[in-house]
Amino acid sequence: METISENASFGGVQGVYKHKSASCACDMTFAVYLPPQAKKGPVPCLWYLSGLTCTHENAMTKAGLQEHAARRGIAVVFPDTSPRGDDVADDEAYDLGKGAGFYVNATQDPWAPNFKMYDYIKTELRDLVQSEFPVLEGRHGVTGHSMGGHGAITLALGNPGLFASLSAFAPIANPTASDWGRKQLTAYLGTDESKWKTHDSTLLVGSHGWEGGILVDQGASDQFLDLLKPEALANALAESRTASVFRMQPGYDHSYFFVASFGRDHVDWHADRLTA
Amino acid sequence: METISENASFGGVQGVYKHKSASCACDMTFAVYLPPQAKKGPVPCLWYLSGLTCTHENAMTKAGLQEHAARRGIAVVFPDTSPRGDDVADDEAYDLGKGAGFYVNATQDPWAPNFKMYDYIKTELRDLVQSEFPVLEGRHGVTGHSMGGHGAITLALGNPGLFASLSAFAPIANPTASDWGRKQLTAYLGTDESKWKTHDSTLLVGSHGWEGGILVDQGASDQFLDLLKPEALANALAESRTASVFRMQPGYDHSYFFVASFGRDHVDWHADRLTA
Numbered sequence: 106m107e108t109i110s111e112n113a114s115f116g117g118v119q120g121v122y123k124h125k126s127a128s129c130a131c132d133m134t135f136a137v138y139l140p141p142q143a144k145k146g147p148v149p150c151l152w153y154l155s156g157l158t159c160t161h162e163n164a165m166t167k168a169g170l171q172e173h174a175a176r177r178g179i180a181v182v183f184p185d186t187s188p189r190g191d192d193v194a195d196d197e198a199y200d201l202g203k204g205a206g207f208y209v210n211a212t213q214d215p216w217a218p219n220f221k222m223y224d225y226i227k228t229e230l231r232d233l234v235q236s237e238f239p240v241l242e243g244r245h246g247v248t249g250h251s252m253g254g255h256g257a258i259t260l261a262l263g264n265p266g267l268f269a270s271l272s273a274f275a276p277i278a279n280p281t282a283s284d285w286g287r288k289q290l291t292a293y294l295g296t297d298e299s300k301w302k303t304h305d306s307t308l309l310v311g312s313h314g315w316e317g318g319i320l321v322d323q324g325a326s327d328q329f330l331d332l333l334k335p336e337a338l339a340n341a342l343a344e345s346r347t348a349s350v351f352r353m354q355p356g357y358d359h360s361y362f363f364v365a366s367f368g369r370d371h372v373d374w375h376a377d378r379l380t381a
Numbered sequence: 382m383e384t385i386s387e388n389a390s391f392g393g394v395q396g397v398y399k400h401k402s403a404s405c406a407c408d409m410t411f412a413v414y415l416p417p418q419a420k421k422g423p424v425p426c427l428w429y430l431s432g433l434t435c436t437h438e439n440a441m442t443k444a445g446l447q448e449h450a451a452r453r454g455i456a457v458v459f460p461d462t463s464p465r466g467d468d469v470a471d472d473e474a475y476d477l478g479k480g481a482g483f484y485v486n487a488t489q490d491p492w493a494p495n496f497k498m499y500d501y502i503k504t505e506l507r508d509l510v511q512s513e514f515p516v517l518e519g520r521h522g523v524t525g526h527s528m529g530g531h532g533a534i535t536l537a538l539g540n541p542g543l544f545a546s547l548s549a550f551a552p553i554a555n556p557t558a559s560d561w562g563r564k565q566l567t568a569y570l571g572t573d574e575s576k577w578k579t580h581d582s583t584l585l586v587g588s589h590g591w592e593g594g595i596l597v598d599q600g601a602s603d604q605f606l607d608l609l610k611p612e613a614l615a616n617a618l619a620e621s622r623t624a625s626v627f628r629m630q631p632g633y634d635h636s637y638f639f640v641a642s643f644g645r646d647h648v649d650w651h652a653d654r655l656t657a
Contacts, residue, residue: 355594
């Protein structure tokens with residue numbers, strides 16, 4: 106692991122790091138915020154999964170989570186959203202290939218050699234963060250925005266014990282029924298739709314329990330509502346009686362201004378559960 | 382109007398009153414909590430509509446709203462749930478007739494002469510409370526539990542301007558598709574289902590806007606989930622992009638222990654909007 110940069114932030118440290126990823130077969134960059142409390146001992150750890158076109162950097166610079174994380178004493182990890190590099194396959198569209206890993210393990214060419222973001226987050230980066238940073242094992246939470254909200258919910262529900270707290274901002278909620286999903290799941294996983302089910306939050310919520318509660322914020326003026334399909338997730342949460350808070354936030358769009366506006370609530374949501 | 386009782390409560394007054402109702406063609410009893418702030422001038426006013434089998438008394442004694450109302454300086458009105466008296470039609474079932482007015486204006490016999498709870502809340506009791514108590518015109522909010530949550534949402538959405546804030550506890554959310562609804566709407570309004578639409582929260586949310594936001598709490602262990610149909614309302618709120626907070630609360634049932642547990646949040650929700 107190589108340190109790219111470290112900056113003081115709210116009494117803690119915002120760092121950016123690079124490592125050779127075995128899962129993705131390329132160099133991967135990620136960011137970690139350590140709150141001031143981490144100087145005294147290990148702290149809980151919140152993972153923030155980003156959306157389409159993002160790198161580790163967008164949320165790190167625009168979501169404003171550091172202040173809240175410092176107040177509550179939790180670390181925040183900001184992974185990249187896909188493999189990177191000249192040797193990695195890509196597509197001209199913004200929503201496939203680089204910047205659009207969709208948090209799956211691709212089985213189809215040309216994506217299969219590198220696009221293993223599911224395993225990367227679940228195992229490889231998790232192990233690296235656990236070994237290299239002062240974070241408490243078993244005290245990891247996950248959130249994310251848009252494609253990252255999809256990743257957060259599917260990774261958490263699909264891997265009991267991996268995360269102890271869960272929330273999402275404007276997640277791609279029902280990708281098996283959306284143009285943000287069907288295209289990518291076909292490309293990465295193939296046309297057999299039975300293999301898509303574990304990558305759809307709405308379907309997982311209906312079939313998997315999640316006792317710790319799920320917080321979801323969705324902007325009512327989000328320009329991508331038709332692609333996100335929040336109503337499918339809201340329906341599934343209620344129908345499956347899943348502990349949850351689903352908030353339709355009037356006037357908010359899909360931007361980081363939306364994420365930042367409710368960042369405090371999400372950090373508090375996780376901190377309440379990870380520090381209990 | 383006749384005073385039945387007045388008790389000091391959290392520095393204010395919990396009163397019970399009786400009046401001759403023209404809408405319901407019988408004597409009606411209701412309760413009003415006035416917070417300490419009402420001694421100095423008119424205050425905002427929250428209406429709490431109760432559920433099946435309740436009178437004005439259940440929430441007044443078991444919901445614990447007075448402490449929160451006193452802290453925030455808002456009055457609370459607790460109406461009865463149906464017309465009363467020996468001359469009023471009834472049914473052997475707990476969910477039809479007395480204690481089960483469903484907040485509609487009955488058009489069918491034997492209910493039509495008395496069962497006008499919609500008009501009673503909307504106009505008659507509203508005017509009486511406005512004239513007899515120190516409450517601010519235009520600063521009324523409404524909440525309710527179960528059948529009363531249904532009443533709160535349908536009255537608020539169906540009468541723009543009547544209420545400035547709205548929430549519900551475990552509302553009967555989709556009565557046109559539930560045994561808690563189809564039976565009563567048939568009895569009170571007749572078999573023409575087109576006349577039921579304005580008495581179904583899920584249908585109203587889909588067709589009527591509500592800019593102030595709606596807070597809904599639902600217990601995930603509610604014994605009546607199949608009758609309440611929270612998933613229909615959750616879906617409609619999300620699909621219609623209505624400003625809202627829908628919370629599925631793990632472990633809570635349909636009782637007043639549930640209502641009391643979240644009473645603080647609901648009073649704060651209304652006070653934030655009514656005192657802004």
